[in-house]
Amino acid sequence: MREWTILGAGALGCTLAALLREQGEQVALLLSERHRGHLHPTFEFIALNERRRLVATRPRFAHQAADIQCLVVMTKAYQVLEALAGLAALPPQSPIVLLHNGLGVAEQVARRFPANPLLVGVTSHGAMKEGEWVVRHTGRGETWLGPANTAARAHAGLARPLARALGHAEWSEDIRRLQHRKLSINAVINPLTACHHIRNGQLHEPRFAEVLAQLSEEVHQVLARLGEEESLEQFRRRLNAVIELTATNYSSMHQDLAHGRKTEIEQITGYLLSHAGTLPMPVCRQLYNEVKRLGG
Structure with missing residues (x-):
């Protein structure tokens, strides 16, 4: 065996x-x-x-x-x-x-x-x-x-x-496509919840509506550049479903920062930034810098 x-x-x-x-x-x-x-x-x-x-x-x-x-x-x-x-x-x-x-x-x-x-x-x-x-x-x-x-x-x-x-x-x-899809979810939920010290479900509060829309668009643009065929609307539906399903959870990046541990920001948001080319990524970049500043 x-x-x-x-x-x-x-x-x-x-x-x-x-x-x-x-x-x-x-x-x-x-x-x-x-x-x-x-x-x-x-x-x-x-x-x-x-x-x-x-x-x-x-x-x-x-x-x-x-x-x-x-x-x-x-x-x-x-x-x-x-x-x-x-x-x-x-x-x-x-x-x-x-x-x-x-x-x-x-x-x-x-x-x-x-x-x-x-x-x-x-x-x-x-x-x-x-x-x-x-x-x-x-x-x-x-x-x-x-x-x-x-x-x-x-x-x-x-x-x-x-x-x-x-x-x-x-x-x-086609495992790379599935990896990309998980990365896209993590790249939205993890840094936002880590920087704002909140549970996943709180991302559906009205105060996060604008940043959630901007960030999801940036992430989707990079994934499309990498060959993913999922539409922005489909991605946002999938993202919202995960937020609802894990509403009471704290993300792994939130927990890492809360306990003074290094995060996986380089392998998540850093990966997207390194593959963005000339795409503008202001929200991704801001969250990346903030997680790094907080010790991640």
């Missing part, structure tokens, strides 16, 4: 570990050296139905990279390359699955691990940490995987066990 090794023992990484274990899958958490002194053999998982259970996974460390059969990277986007730096012994046949926000990282990983099958994905599951090694699953959503190189196509079957664990997971040969 395949063992899944999850790099990134945050809320989403632990949630995936718990859901895979519930389906009988073998799971290891690849931990940093700082965990050696206070390593927990289990973590507490709170499911969507409020059921609590302890989840046991195998601990792994970087020096055991040669034993990794399938690596799922669920760190923050800006942490990916550093987290992978110590895994030079990763077997070339072991697939690497990147599940993080933002874009621009996969290309760098492909250069560092040219022989490995490289898969990229998007997921709309929600999770949060309630304490040290206490994780709550806050929302179920879709998960999509696709190939970032030719070798990855031989591993499309990884979507099947993920579907059993997550409720939905599918393979897409």
Whole structure:
């Protein structure tokens, strides 16, 4: 039986570990050296139905990279390359699955691990940490995987066990389009909620109507430049649906700023700005600068 090794023992990484274990899958958490002194053999998982259970996974460390059969990277986007730096012994046949926000990282990983099958994905599951090694699953959503190189196509079957664990997971040969669509939502909701210290649903208050219209237009223009065919009206309908669905949530960027952590602004808004060409992007630029000023 395949063992899944999850790099990134945050809320989403632990949630995936718990859901895979519930389906009988073998799971290891690849931990940093700082965990050696206070390593927990289990973590507490709170499911969507409020059921609590302890989840046991195998601990792994970087020096055991040669034993990794399938690596799922669920760190923050800006942490990916550093987290992978110590895994030079990763077997070339072991697939690497990147599940993080933002874009621009996969290309760098492909250069560092040219022989490995490289898969990229998007997921709309929600999770949060309630304490040290206490994780709550806050929302179920879709998960999509696709190939970032030719070798990855031989591993499309990884979507099947993920579907059993997550409720939905599918393979897409057009994964870049799905990544763009998630990025477009994140580029509106995340920086606005982070800069204004609000929950997602508050973006539908009248005071945000003008900036929401301007920002969504800027984001849509860049995505159209990148080849996306979704109309502005379709994008705004999708954006409003996500805001309503996640109305009580705080965005990940809001939470990162609130807790003094670095954000993924470079891989989200920064990615759009770098692909805007001569398009005017005043609101995107202002939000990018403000998040950076606030420490992100």
